[in-house]
Amino acid sequence: MNKIKIISFDVEGTLVSHEFSEVLWHEAIPLRYAQKYGISAxxxxxxxxxxxxxxxxxGMEWYDAGYWCNHFQLGxxxxxxxxxxxxxxxxSEVSEVLSSLAAHFILTVASTVPLYLLAYILKDVDHYFTRIFSATSQYKQLKTPYFYSQVCQTMHVEPDSIVHVGDNWNTDFINPREVGINAFYLDREGGDSVDSLADLTQLESIVLDGANYKK
Ligand SMILES: [Mg+2]
Incomplete structure (x- = not known):
């Protein structure tokens, strides 16, 4: 992988756990709804x-807490x-891997999460990233092949100069590969797919040391 210039990361399930979104969607919004309408949690x-x-x-609205607060009239x-x-x-490995990779590559984010939520989620690591791409905020779509081609255009690089990693088989692996990006599927559960990475240290080994990876 000599020509790699950019490493692109999904966010939820890749850099951060799903806990924030689960609590936001399934506890905090319902709690406010219960308070407003005087019903049980x-x-x-x-x-x-x-x-x-x-x-x-x-649907893009699925990812947009602001949409739901408006929809439910929660203020x-x-x-x-x-x-x-x-x-x-x-x-656990995120800070160390980002710090190490940032010394060699341009790091970017490619997420479905709206930008205003990414500002909260990435607060402690955003200094590692040159660009933050939100498919829903900036391109009004999910992470489609077209979204990834737009990322390449914006960054002025050929798709094969980018490595993308994420935990969604379709939107982080199939779709970026469709436009020629070197995509890696992150399976933190440790599934038995030969194409999957168990954590980001494996990605670090591949892009820095050329560790063996079976495509
Ligand atoms: Mg994800």
């Missing part, structure tokens, strides 16, 4: 979950989001 969770599922994860989303920031948890 359990009933509020059921109602809000039903509404989330009407959109589903293929300003900021205090609701802030009540969850203590749940933002980076995986």
């Amino acid at each position: 359990e009933q509020a969770r059921k109602t809000t979950t039903e509404e989330f599922e009407k959109i589903g994860f293929q 300003n989303p900021e205090p609701i989001i802030r009540s969850c920031v203590d749940k933002i948890s980076y995986y």
Whole structure:
């Protein structure tokens, strides 16, 4: 991988655990809903979950806490989001790997999460990244092949100069590969796919030391 210039990272499930989003969507928003409408937390969770599922994860609104606060008429989303920031948890190897890779490559983020939420989520590591790309905020779509081609254009690089890593088989592996990006599938559960990485230190070994990787 001599010509690699940029390493692009997914965020949730790759740099940070899903805990922040789970608490935001399934505890904090329902709690505010329960307070506003005078119902039990359990009933509020059921109602809000039903509404989330009407959109589903293929819809851009799914990822947008501001949309849901507006939809449920809960007022300003900021205090609701802030009540969850203590749940933002980076995986143990993240700081060390980012610090090491930043000495050799341009680091970027490619996420479905809206930019205003990424500002909270990436607060402690954002100094490592040259660019933060949000597919929903900046391109009004999910992480499609077109989104990845736009990332290449914006960064003025050929797709094969980019390595992308993430934990979603379709949006972090299949879609970037479709446009020629070197994508790696991160499977922290340690599945038996020969193409998967178990954590980001394996990516570091591949891009820095040329460790063996079976495509
Ligand atoms: Mg992810």
